[in-house]
Amino acid sequence: DVLASSAEPNNVSFGAAVPASDFPIIEQLKKSFANLVRTEKFLGIGYDSGKGCPQLRKQLARRASDAGMLVSPDEIIITAGCQGAIVLCLRSLCEKGDVVAVESPGYYGLLQLIESLGLKALEIPSDPVRGMSIDALQLAVEQWPVKVVLSVPSYSNPMGALMPETAKLKLAKLLEKYDLPMIEDDIYGELSYSDARPKAVKSYDKGGRILLCSSVSKVLDPQLCVGWVMPGRYREKIEYQRFLSNSSHFALPQLAVADILSRGRFDRHLRHAREVYSQRRDRLLDLIALHFPKETRITKPQGGFVAWIQLPDGVDSTEFYHLAKAEGVIVAPGEIFSTDSSKYHNYIRLSYAHEWTREREQAVVILGNILKAELSRFT
Numbered sequence: 001d002v003l004a005s006s007a008e009p010n011n012v013s014f015g016a017a018v019p020a021s022d023f024p025i026i027e028q029l030k031k032s033f034a035n036l037v038r039t040e041k042f043l044g045i046g047y048d049s050g051k052g053c054p055q056l057r058k059q060l061a062r063r064a065s066d067a068g069m070l071v072s073p074d075e076i077i078i079t080a081g082c083q084g085a086i087v088l089c090l091r092s093l094c095e096k097g098d099v100v101a102v103e104s105p106g107y108y109g110l111l112q113l114i115e116s117l118g119l120k121a122l123e124i125p126s127d128p129v130r131g132m133s134i135d136a137l138q139l140a141v142e143q144w145p146v147k148v149v150l151s152v153p154s155y156s157n158p159m160g161a162l163m164p165e166t167a168k169l170k171l172a173k174l175l176e177k178y179d180l181p182m183i184e185d186d187i188y189g190e191l192s193y194s195d196a197r198p199k200a201v202k203s204y205d206k207g208g209r210i211l212l213c214s215s216v217s218k219v220l221d222p223q224l225c226v227g228w229v230m231p232g233r234y235r236e237k238i239e240y241q242r243f244l245s246n247s248s249h250f251a252l253p254q255l256a257v258a259d260i261l262s263r264g265r266f267d268r269h270l271r272h273a274r275e276v277y278s279q280r281r282d283r284l285l286d287l288i289a290l291h292f293p294k295e296t297r298i299t300k301p302q303g304g305f306v307a308w309i310q311l312p313d314g315v316d317s318t319e320f321y322h323l324a325k326a327e328g329v330i331v332a333p334g335e336i337f338s339t340d341s342s343k344y345h346n347y348i349r350l351s352y353a354h355e356w357t358r359e360r361e362q363a364v365v366i367l368g369n370i371l372k373a374e375l376s377r378f379t
């Protein structure tokens with residue numbers, strides 16, 4: 001319902017985590033497509049190699065060093081988005097009934113995926129600034145038969161938390177000690193508001209136990225449906241699962257992404273996006289301070305474009321979601337970010353990627369008024 005309502009053109013949506021649509025890179029992508037259609041052979045080429053387009057894998061291998069990873073193009077497999085990469089990892093590593101440790105609150109898409117594969121999610125408490133608690137994870141691993149860890153260490157969804165370097169190193173050591181694989185979802189890693197992007201946990205991985213998954217859905221456009229996995233020691237299993245799920249992936253979007261990545265324009269785009277998203281975050285914080293009740297608390301993400309908001313006590317965020325939707329404003333209610341629907345019942349996630357038009361600013365005023373009316377019912 002959140003996604004369908006977000007896509008409804010008459011609504012103002014803060015509900016879905018989609019990137020901004022007002023960046024020049026979109027026009028550049030269209031030009032790349034037009035050029036490639038004229039010059040490249042992308043039909044009549046049969047099935048792909050089983051790994052995806054070599055030009056794209058070469059570019060991704062080159063960029064991996066920014067996150068502290070040394071991987072060759074041969075160690076990268078192109079997938080249908082980041083979600084597509086994570087499905088392949090879970091299918092390769094788990095059997096029905098296995099336990100997957102995930103951060104809490106966590107992205108609902110991953111929780112639903114775990115459920116749909118017949119796996120069990122074990123929620124590990126996470127801090128709004130530092131991300132998943134490594135101490136809590138250690139306790140969980142000692143008590144439960146955890147098969148795999150699934151985490152978004154750099155700018156998590158929904159909190160926007162960034163796990164510090166020391167914790168990333170500690171996590172890599174813990175995985176080594178317990179011989180545990182981890183799926184590292186790095187989809188927001190490039191969207192750091194500081195100059196350098198954070199290192200991946202995989203950069204500390206000595207034994208090839210970390211499968212890093214990502215996509216261009218947040219940095220370019222989810223329509224491209226271009227993702228990848230750097231599977232470490234699980235390469236053969238992932239290639240087999242990829243073959244089982246789609247034996248080919250359309251080459252044209254992969255070639256367009258490779259083209260964009262091969263030029264300085266992608267780095268220019270990233271510098272622009274990072275600056276604009278940090279300004280849009282600041283505007284959100286100002287608007288919340290102005291229009292929401294004073295008991296409201298909000299995270300201050302240092303990257304990505306989602307913020308996690310604690311509403312005043314007594315407000316139920318699912319009820320709030322429906323009241324806001326009736327006024328044409330869409331938020332993501334807290335309950336969808338956990339397997340326990342009561343856990344985050346007074347939280348919401350707001351996505352702030354889009355430009356602050358008058359209409360969007362007015363929508364925040366509407367949200368604030370609904371909250372104040374709800375609060376006045378209790379006092």
Ligand SMILES: Cc1ncc(COP(=O)(O)O)c(C=O)c1O
Pocket residue numbers: 017080081082083084107109152156157185187214215216217222226227
């Ligand atoms: C943390 C996280 N992982 C994965 C995805 C899905 O990525 P994709 O659209 O590339 O499949 C999302 C999308 O919102 C996300 O926030």
